[in-house]
Amino acid sequence: MKLGDSEIKVVLDSGVLGLDGLGYFPERLAILTGELRPRELAAISKTVTFGPHAGNFRWWKPWESIRYLGNGNYVNTYGLTNPGIVKASKALGRFCSRVDVPIISVALPAPEQAAKLVEAVHSIRPRPRAIELNISCPNVEQAPLDSLVDSVGEIRVATKLPLIIKLGYDQDFISILDRLYFVHDVAHLINSVRFSTVFSGKPSPLKGGGGVSGPIIFEFAVNAVEALRMSDYGKPIIGGGGIDSVDKAKTMLNVGADAIAIGTATHTRPYLPNHIKNVLAS
Numbered sequence: 064m065k066l067g068d069s070e071i072k073v074v075l076d077s078g079v080l081g082l083d084g085l086g087y088f089p090e091r092l093a094i095l096t097g098e099l100r101p102r103e104l105a106a107i108s109k110t111v112t113f114g115p116h117a118g119n120f121r122w123w124k125p126w127e128s129i130r131y132l133g134n135g136n137y138v139n140t141y142g143l144t145n146p147g148i149v150k151a152s153k154a155l156g157r158f159c160s161r162v163d164v165p166i167i168s169v170a171l172p173a174p175e176q177a178a179k180l181v182e183a184v185h186s187i188r189p190r191p192r193a194i195e196l197n198i199s200c201p202n203v204e205q206a207p208l209d210s211l212v213d214s215v216g217e218i219r220v221a222t223k224l225p226l227i228i229k230l231g232y233d234q235d236f237i238s239i240l241d242r243l244y245f246v247h248d249v250a251h252l253i254n255s256v257r258f259s260t261v262f263s264g265k266p267s268p269l270k271g272g273g274g275v276s277g278p279i280i281f282e283f284a285v286n287a288v289e290a291l292r293m294s295d296y297g298k299p300i301i302g303g304g305g306i307d308s309v310d311k312a313k314t315m316l317n318v319g320a321d322a323i324a325i326g327t328a329t330h331t332r333p334y335l336p337n338h339i340k341n342v343l344a345s
């Protein structure tokens with residue numbers, strides 16, 4: 064699919080490369096060995112908020128905000144821990160210099176902060192190619208729909224960059240995208256899925272429940288993308304959630320996605336994003 068002037072098919076999802084384009088230990092190592100080559104991929108940065116946001120992640124006790132569930136699946140309650148767009152802008156510049164098609168992920172600001180947030184994104188060098196609005200983090204409270212529509216409208220007025228809206232399985236994504244139809248360019252489904260949705264009735268190992276990622280959410284992602292396409296949604300869709308093989312990537316494209324996103328699988332199989340891109344291109 065086209066994103067501005069760039070052609071994209073495989074996207075490294077938000078969280079994989081962190082704020083600076085190098086990610087955490089496994090990704091850094093894989094970039095050094097050449098298994099993971101972000102310079103050949105589109106990638107979305109870790110989400111930043113307008114001001115600093117403490118969230119729940121503490122580097123000295125990470126087990127309180129992320130847990131391995133087995134079979135490649137994780138639950139996390141990070142909740143958008145980040146220093147805010149202004150403090151993050153140097154790191155985001157490094158992110159943009161390290162990937163082929165850099166996309167900056169921001170959490171939805173209040174309508175009156177939208178212009179300043181966009182100004183901060185515009186000042187990043189080298190320039191990002193798109194903005195993704197993460198309005199689906201399962202670990203933070205989302206704004207009511209009317210205020211959300213106002214904020215996205217303000218962002219649309221302030222930028223000509225393509226605007227991607229990232230939504231989750233636990234939201235009424237078809238209605239939300241319908242309300243936002245004229246102020247965005249691309250939909251991205253899905254974010255991590257609430258623990259209670261995936262494991263109904265079971266207690267989460269993390270306080271607050273958290274969002275589940277990994278192969279267990281693939282069916283949720285496929286159903287969401289298929290439902291959106293069947294609703295006659297006419298814009299491009301980035302489909303992600305649990306993709307960990309070429310076959311799953313193809314399934315996602317077959318149900319109506321125009322590009323696919325890979326997150327969690329990259330931690331254990333960092334070669335996958337470039338491999339899938341090469342197979343899809345051949």
Ligand SMILES: Cc1cc2nc3c(=O)[nH]c(=O)nc-3n(C[C@H](O)[C@H](O)[C@H](O)COP(=O)(O)O)c2cc1C
Pocket residue numbers: 076077078108109110129137139141143168197229253254255275276277278280303304305306324325326327328
């Ligand atoms: C540790 C961790 C951090 C994440 N951080 C973000 C984030 O900052 N912004 C965002 O939009 N999604 C974030 N996600 C969600 C992923 O980008 C992705 O949408 C989700 O994990 C589902 O895809 P996957 O199963 O391929 O990982 C994060 C996921 C994990 C596991």
